[in-house]
Amino acid sequence: MTDWIDLTLTLNDKTPIYAEEDYSDPPFAAMPWSSVADMRFEVWQLALGTQTGTHIDAPAHFVEGGATIETLMPAEMIGRYRRVDARSLEEDDLQVDWNTETHLLLDARRPHLAKPHVLHRLIEQSPKVCILAGELRIADDDPLWFHINLTRTGRFLAEDLRVDHIDTIPDSGEAITMPLHLTGLSGSPARVLLRP
Numbered sequence: 514m515t516d517w518i519d520l521t522l523t524l525n526d527k528t529p530i531y532a533e534e535d536y537s538d539p540p541f542a543a544m545p546w547s548s549v550a551d552m553r554f555e556v557w558q559l560a561l562g563t564q565t566g567t568h569i570d571a572p573a574h575f576v577e578g579g580a581t582i583e584t585l586m587p588a589e590m591i592g593r594y595r596r597v598d599a600r601s602l603e604e605d606d607l608q609v610d611w612n613t614e615t616h617l618l619l620d621a622r623r624p625h626l627a628k629p630h631v632l633h634r635l636i637e638q639s640p641k642v643c644i645l646a647g648e649l650r651i652a653d654d655d656p657l658w659f660h661i662n663l664t665r666t667g668r669f670l671a672e673d674l675r676v677d678h679i680d681t682i683p684d685s686g687e688a689i690t691m692p693l694h695l696t697g698l699s700g701s702p703a704r705v706l707l708r709p
Contacts, residue, residue, distance in 0.1 A: 515708055515709050516708070517689075517706045517707065517708045518679060518706065518707045518708065519675070519704075519705075519706055520567065520644075520646070520674040520675055520676060520679075520705040520706065520707060521566070521567045521674070521675060521703070521704050521705055521706075522566040522567045522673060522674070522675045523566075523675075524541060524561070524565065524566045524702065525541065525543070526540075526541060526542070526543075528541050528565065528566045529673075530562075530565065531564060538562040538564055538565065539560065539561060539562040539565070540560070540561075541559075541560070541561045541565055541566070542559070542560040542561070543557050543558070543559055543560075544557065544558045544560075545557060545558075546558045561702065563582075563695075563698050563699055563700040563701055563702075564673075564699075564700050565702055566673060566702055567671070567672075567673050567674055567675070567702065567703055567704070567705055568671070568672065568673060568692075568700050568701060568702050568703050569582065569585070569642075569669050569670065569671045569672075569690060569692045569700055569701055569703045570660065570664060570669065570670040570672065570699065570700045571584070571585065571664070571669055571698070571699055571700050571701075572664040572665070572667055572668070572669070573664075573698075573699040573700075574660070574664060574699040574700050575657070575660055575661045575664040575665070576661075576664050576665055579664060579667075580667060581696065581697050581698055581699065582692050582693075582695050582696075582698050582699070582700055582701045583694065583695065583696045583697070585641075585642070585669050585692065588615075589615055589640075589641050589642060589669075590642070590689065590690050590691050590692075591615075591687075591688070591689050591690075591691075592613075592614070592615025592616060592640075592687070592688060593613055593614045593615055593616065593685065593686065593687055593688065594614060594615070594616035594617070594618040594644065594685060594686060594687070594688040594707065595609065595611065595612075595614040595616070595617060595618065595684070595685050596618045596620050596682055596683065596684045596685065597609060597617060597618070597619055597620065597635065598620045598625075599619065599620060599621040599622075599623065599625040599627055599647070599649060599650075600623065600625045602625065602627035602628060602631050602632050602635070603625055603626060603627065603628060603631075604631065605628070605630075605631060607631050607634070607635060609635065609638065609639075611638065611639070611640065614640050614685070615640050615641065615642060615688070616640055616642045616643070616644055616688040616690065617635070617639040617640055617642070617643045617644065618643075618644045618646060618682065618688070618707070619643055619644065619645050619646065619649065620646050620647065620682055621645060621646060621647035621648060621649040621650070622646055622647035622676055623647070624650060625650065626650050626651070626652050627649060627650065627651045627652065627659075628652055629651055629652060629653050629658060632651065632659065632662075633662060636662060636663050636666055636668065637666060639668065641667070641668055641669060642668070642669050642670075642671060642688075642690050643663060643668055643669070643670050643671070644671045644672075644674070644688065644690060644705060644707075645670060645671065645672040645674070646674055646676045646679075646682065647674075647676060669690075671690045671703060671705050674705060682707070683707075683709035685709075686707055686708050686709040687707065687708040687709075688705075688706070688707055688708075689704065689705065689706040689707075690703055690704075690705050691703055691704045691705075
């Protein structure tokens, strides 16, 4: 049996945190809370944002009143993926025939410039969960164009993946995108795994 490919970033104080000029996500921190010596068990206190490290954005992350993370059902977290190379988003005639896939894996590890109308057509036809491998470049001035348009259609986005250890991603296979079981929030750190 083929091993699972783990795309999940390690969470620690070196995990990159999203920041721009006037904004930064909460930093990650792990602090000892109790020890075996003192209490006979060890517990740590965690502080982090809902979009820390590898995470899943719910529609509520960009759409006011949008669906929150607990509305992603277990049957939608585990299933099959279809890989679409970002290079194909430069072509007006992109056609993807979806079968039983539950995940779109958008392979944006190479610098291709996606056409917004082609990407929008793909989004509208894709399954409920999109896994973004790499940084998607779009021919639009809004750096959040993809995120906003994806979540407006009720899709969930798994992103900030560790892909530096993968030479090739198979065109299809099994996928797990498993957030924490949180309620009422715009996203969650997640474990993301693929298997050809």
